[in-house]
Amino acid sequence: MDRVIVYPGSVPMDTDLLRSGVYAKEGIGRLSEMLFGQGAVSARGLVCTPSASGLSVTIGPGSIVAPGVVDATPFGGAGGGLAADPTLLACQYINPQLQTVAVSSTGATLTVFAVCSERDIDPAVLPFYNAANPTQTQAGVGNAGGNLPTCRTGSLSFVIGTSAPAAPSGGAVVALYTFTVAAGVSTLAGVVPTAGRVFWPTIPELATMTLLQAATTPMALASSSGSLTVPAWASRVELRAIGGGGGGSTSNAMTPADGSFSGSGGGAGGDAWGLYAVNPATGTLTLTIGAGGGQQETGGATVVSYGGATLLQAGGGAGGAFYSSQGSAGGDGGTASGGTIWNLTGGYGGDGQSGVGTFSGNGGNGPWGGGGRCGNIGGKDATAYGAGGGGAYSASANGTTSPGGAGYQGCVLYRFLP
Incomplete structure (x- = not known):
């Protein structure tokens, strides 16, 4: 596993912190490949609960390890950062809270698909160093007050259908559950989802x-x-x-x-x-x-x-x-x-x-x-x-x-x- 080296008195670079995150991601990814096998998919949690009063299901918190890449897009920016890295890697994607997903059709056998992707979130106006006046900071790049994302997260969204959606760039689509909905029903009362083979034991x-x-x-x-x-x-x-x-x-x-x-x-x-x-x-x-x-x-x-x-x-x-x-x-x-x-x-x-x-x-x-x-x-x-x-x-x-x-x-x- 790689680790960043820094030295007393050296000027810190944005890439020092960015590479620390990349190295951690790579280490977890390689460990996951050792445990589950290269290219394997593993899911944990993500309990599927059909609604007894409507046509929807609720997916609980959980996570998925699935094939992805180190970074599909440049990591960081504003004049610095790391270039995109298409190296294949087992990546972790997380659903931190309950998500409700609508069922749009009846009279069919449907599958709950997890869409695994990475996105930049948590925008904020960041203070920047002012070379012209070191005693002051600038609000955003060029003192323009613009927001910049502060976190790159591996996240999960869910789609229900008879066929899988297109996989996002650098991400994956994972089939989690299947269930059959009778024609013309207005609720999912009595429906029992069948879990796919991605739910491995601990x-x-x-x-x-x-x-x-x-x-x-x-x-x-x-x-x-x-x-x-x-x-x-x-x-x-x-x-x-x-x-x-x-x-x-x-x-x-x-x-x-x-x-x-x-x-x-x-x-x-x-x-x-x-x-x-x-x-x-x-x-x-x-x-x-x-x-x-x-x-x-x-x-x-x-x-x-x-x-x-x-x-x-x-x-x-x-x-x-x-x-x-x-x-x-x-x-x-x-x-x-x-x-x-x-x-x-x-x-x-x-x-x-x-x-x-x-x-x-x-x-x-x-x-x-x-x-x-x-x-x-x-x-x-x-x-x-x-x-x-x-x-x-x-x-x-x-x-x-x-x-x-x-x-x-x-x-x-x-x-x-x-």
């Missing part, structure tokens, strides 16, 4: 959260495709992906000698497990959950991607099938890739028929069991994530089809970590 909050998250958070279950938002406090995510189980094989004969009597079981889905780095500013995790396979069908693959790249993938188990009129081999287990802890191939489905000999064509068990049992005139469906369906044996009459059991869908287990 260091004491983060330290407490770190211990709690590391010690107590169990893995959560995702059983449908979608996305996961990375919390502001998270730096890692633990993921376990299970592929869908394969379906069991059908049968269409009454006895082994008649032909396709005993179907095989479907294979279980693959199992990939790992730990991965994440960044709250990068985006969301995308989950694709593999479906369970129908009779004699392969289960779907379960995939987790992040930032456009696949993190880990668990393939679906293969369906049981007859490879000949009197031969039915159990489905292979699904493969897995991308795991940093393990990549396990799913269990095989049980074989069914081999000539006139028959075996138990049960479905392969998933990580929590649940493989479908082979069944008379219909295999049993799997009952746990990633498990394979059971094969069918026998039929009500030769040539009729007894269905194989369905495989069970895959899933993703996850937990975010500090």
Whole structure:
């Protein structure tokens, strides 16, 4: 951090004081970049309270750290001062008191935007040195009595709309809250704003959260495709992906000698497990959950991607099938890739028929069991994530089809970590 040096007896310059302010701003800015990351935005306070009696919201006191520049315009003046400095820097902008902002439209989802800018304020008539008469001072430059601003402040104003306003020169626009206003209403009673991801926890909050998250958070279950938002406090995510189980094989004969009597079981889905780095500013995790396979069908693959790249993938188990009129081999287990802890191939489905000999064509068990049992005139469906369906044996009459059991869908287990 830079600091101004002065010496006894030297003539003080306006730039000595101006540079002290600039150096302080730069020091706070660089420290903010170390804490939040270069280009990051952080907000604190600025509580949004919708009006229960009209169409407006009140924004409370608070502050924002956002990208800006050292000085977009010359700092100081009246024959001296510092030139504008476009060096990029994390800057602090403050809202010292309540501000009420009107909502101009209804029937829309609106966003509260904070406009971060610097401006010169607090004008005053300043005394100036009179070289012609050192015993007297002049009122303003040239004794003209004119006002000059005495403070450069990083300030916040607020705009509500469906799109962001233009950013001021050297400043930024930050989305703080979103809320939906029904068409034709006259008040915002019942409206609940949703805070954006710029409201980071404080260091004491983060330290407490770190211990709690590391010690107590169990893995959560995702059983449908979608996305996961990375919390502001998270730096890692633990993921376990299970592929869908394969379906069991059908049968269409009454006895082994008649032909396709005993179907095989479907294979279980693959199992990939790992730990991965994440960044709250990068985006969301995308989950694709593999479906369970129908009779004699392969289960779907379960995939987790992040930032456009696949993190880990668990393939679906293969369906049981007859490879000949009197031969039915159990489905292979699904493969897995991308795991940093393990990549396990799913269990095989049980074989069914081999000539006139028959075996138990049960479905392969998933990580929590649940493989479908082979069944008379219909295999049993799997009952746990990633498990394979059971094969069918026998039929009500030769040539009729007894269905194989369905495989069970895959899933993703996850937990975010500090």
